[in-house]
Amino acid sequence: MFKNCLPKPLCRSFVTSENPYKMLKAENITKNYGELPVLKGVDISVETGEIVSIVGSSGAGKSTLLHILGTLDQPDTGRIWLNGQETGSLSGKKLAAFRNRHIGFVFQFHHLLPEFSAIENVSIPGWIAGIPKKEVQERAEQLLDKLGLSNRKDNKPQQLSGGEQQRVAVARALINRPSIVFADEPTGNLDSIHARELHTLFVQLRQDLQQAFLIVTHNEELAAMSDRVLHMKDGKII
Numbered sequence: 001m002f003k004n005c006l007p008k009p010l011c012r013s014f015v016t017s018e019n020p021y022k023m024l025k026a027e028n029i030t031k032n033y034g035e036l037p038v039l040k041g042v043d044i045s046v047e048t049g050e051i052v053s054i055v056g057s058s059g060a061g062k063s064t065l066l067h068i069l070g071t072l073d074q075p076d077t078g079r080i081w082l083n084g085q086e087t088g089s090l091s092g093k094k095l096a097a098f099r100n101r102h103i104g105f106v107f108q109f110h111h112l113l114p115e116f117s118a119i120e121n122v123s124i125p126g127w128i129a130g131i132p133k134k135e136v137q138e139r140a141e142q143l144l145d146k147l148g149l150s151n152r153k154d155n156k157p158q159q160l161s162g163g164e165q166q167r168v169a170v171a172r173a174l175i176n177r178p179s180i181v182f183a184d185e186p187t188g189n190l191d192s193i194h195a196r197e198l199h200t201l202f203v204q205l206r207q208d209l210q211q212a213f214l215i216v217t218h219n220e221e222l223a224a225m226s227d228r229v230l231h232m233k234d235g236k237i238i
Contacts, residue, residue: 023047024069024180024214029078031064038064039075040235046180049210051202053223056232062216063184065232069214070182071099083179100129104173104181108188110165112157112172118164119144119153122171129176136175143171147201163194170201180212187219199225 024046031039039061067073080087112121126136147167173181187195199222205211223229
């Protein structure tokens with residue numbers, strides 16, 4: 001279903017000699033909602049080309065941690081670095097631009113815009129980043145081809161299966177060559193066959209592109225396909 005590698009120019013663009021070991025690092029992340037402690041001092045790091053899965057029961061703090069690491073929420077205490085940049089020192093438009101450039105997101109329910117085609121949905125982060133439209137289009141077409149969707153690029157989300165919609169979401173997450181992709185229960189809305197296909201795709205993208213992933217999932221069998229599995233319980237990694 002998925003091709004072995006993107007065309008060489010796109011493959012080269014993901015890993016450069018100037019920054020061969022991109023790193024996400026977080027120390028002592030805490031988060032309370034009112035008097036309820038959700039995260040209780042979490043330390044975590046992810047290296048370039050590494051797939052890390054976080055598993056644990058509902059309410060363990062997995063998604064909260066992912067949103068904080070992805071700069072969608074702020075911790076009460078702690079520090080986060082991505083590619084040597086401390087994200088807590090950024091705010092407003094600078095933080096949004098940094099997030100768009102360095103972080104990709106894949107969520108359980110795709111969050112594709114229904115009025116746009118598959119290729120337009122994939123292209124949106126590139127347009128926001130101000131990348132020339134021709135370059136964005138070429139990259140989007142290459143990614144959709146890589147993910148086995150070249151013949152579906154002009155279809156709108158309602159014309160795609162759940163598995164196809166999630167692959168479009170993966171292509172969208174990759175369009176700006178992010179340092180890391182955060183995936184929050186990416187297979188939670190898929191059947192077992194498409195869930196396994198998606199995890200296999202993550203492994204292939206790691207091999208082909210040295211792409212790092214941090215995945216929150218309830219499925220320990222699928223998490224076992226990762227390089228590391230972290231277990232969360234009561235707001236801590238155990």
